[in-house]
Amino acid sequence: MNEKLDAISDASSAASGHKSEATKSPWPGPKGMIPVTSGQAEDANVHNRAYLDNILVEMRVIDAVKPDLTTEIFGHKFSSPLTLAAISHLDKIYQDSGRSPMHEKTMAAKRANILNWIGMESDQDYERITREAGPSVRIVKPFADHDRIIDELQFAQKLGAVAVGIDIDHVPGTDGNYDVVDGIKLGPITQEDLAKYVASVDIPFVAKGVLSVFDALKAKKAGVSAIVVSHHHGRLPFGVPPLQVLPEIIEALAGSGIKIFVDGSLMSGYDAYKALAMGADAVLIGRGILSELLDSGENAVIEKIEQMNQELSELMMYTNVKDTKSFDSSVLHIQ
Numbered sequence: 001m002n003e004k005l006d007a008i009s010d011a012s013s014a015a016s017g018h019k020s021e022a023t024k025s026p027w028p029g030p031k032g033m034i035p036v037t038s039g040q041a042e043d044a045n046v047h048n049r050a051y052l053d054n055i056l057v058e059m060r061v062i063d064a065v066k067p068d069l070t071t072e073i074f075g076h077k078f079s080s081p082l083t084l085a086a087i088s089h090l091d092k093i094y095q096d097s098g099r100s101p102m103h104e105k106t107m108a109a110k111r112a113n114i115l116n117w118i119g120m121e122s123d124q125d126y127e128r129i130t131r132e133a134g135p136s137v138r139i140v141k142p143f144a145d146h147d148r149i150i151d152e153l154q155f156a157q158k159l160g161a162v163a164v165g166i167d168i169d170h171v172p173g174t175d176g177n178y179d180v181v182d183g184i185k186l187g188p189i190t191q192e193d194l195a196k197y198v199a200s201v202d203i204p205f206v207a208k209g210v211l212s213v214f215d216a217l218k219a220k221k222a223g224v225s226a227i228v229v230s231h232h233h234g235r236l237p238f239g240v241p242p243l244q245v246l247p248e249i250i251e252a253l254a255g256s257g258i259k260i261f262v263d264g265s266l267m268s269g270y271d272a273y274k275a276l277a278m279g280a281d282a283v284l285i286g287r288g289i290l291s292e293l294l295d296s297g298e299n300a301v302i303e304k305i306e307q308m309n310q311e312l313s314e315l316m317m318y319t320n321v322k323d324t325k326s327f328d329s330s331v332l333h334i335q
């Protein structure tokens with residue numbers, strides 16, 4: 001089992017890419033599973049957790065009622081603002097057992113009626129996922145081969161993707177060069193490139209991996225419909241917690257109509273609440289469902305999402321938030 005988990009670790013080039021041994025892991029799941037935090041100061045996941053835990057919530061319970069979690073994203077109605085993050089390489093883990101965690105994740109999202117994000121998969125696999133569960137968001141890697149990017153974006157559009165995008169935060173590797181994933185070279189993305197990709201499709205385009213006002217404004221100029229504020233589970237050494245830069249990015253994009261999603265160590269509905277209260281339109285959950293997915297599969301993911309929805313609902317009720325359009329950041333106290 002551990003050997004298999006190491007395979008995923010290598011394949012995702014991996015995790016934060018940091019090679020230090022996992023010494024202390026706040027993440028559940030089997031030891032050796034990536035991307036656990038190294039616990040070292042340069043590991044951005046450590047700072048995510050610390051930042052999240054220092055956001056406290058005041059109570060506004062008079063007149064509060066049980067909230068409605070229904071959320072509209074890109075014109076589609078979902079049961080919750082929780083979405084399942086892109087997690088590639090999943091099937092490498094159980095390739096000999098007949099299990100397909102990618103299929104299980106896909107079916108869990110469908111049954112829970114939450115948005116599913118799909119990352120680095122072949123077009124054939126993406127087609128199969130779409131056939132099984134309907135539309136999702138397709139995130140294409142920043143390949144050095146720009147024609148390949150456009151081909152994958154347009155193929156996803158043809159299959160009816162909810163939106164497409166690029167994880168722009170996956171350009172650098174850990175050797176100070178452009179990253180290489182599964183033997184495929186990645187490369188730089190200029191603002192001009194981004195504008196070209198946006199123009200190559202007629203559906204919403206997402207820049208995934210924005211962690212500054214600087215990039216948010218460039219993405220806006222390129223014409224994106226949405227961004228994900230993220231550092232891709234700590235790819236960036238000493239990365240600032242996405243929630244710490246979220247408010248200034250929201251302010252910089254105010255009035256643009258650009259949807260703002262966020263991820264990064266959101267392990268509970270309470271964590272998700274804090275991101276939503278800050279003003280995110282929806283949140284991506286990656287490692288928060290990973291051990292449930294790998295250990296037990298589809299039903300366990302649905303149960304974890306239900307638990308997170310309950311926690312979200314609990315904090316919404318305590319703070320008088322009646323639906324997902326009514327969050328108010330003034331309930332938050334950052335220590």
Ligand SMILES: Cc1cc2nc3c(=O)[nH]c(=O)nc-3n(C[C@H](O)[C@H](O)[C@H](O)COP(=O)(O)O)c2cc1C
Nearest residue numbers: 085086087088119120167233263264265285286287
């Ligand atoms: C094993 C693994 C594979 C991932 N693959 C992709 C990918 O192909 N494309 C992508 O945009 N993000 C990918 N991600 C990043 C997640 O979508 C997400 O941004 C990140 O894990 C942060 O969320 P979390 O802290 O909830 O895990 C991957 C994450 C993991 C753990």
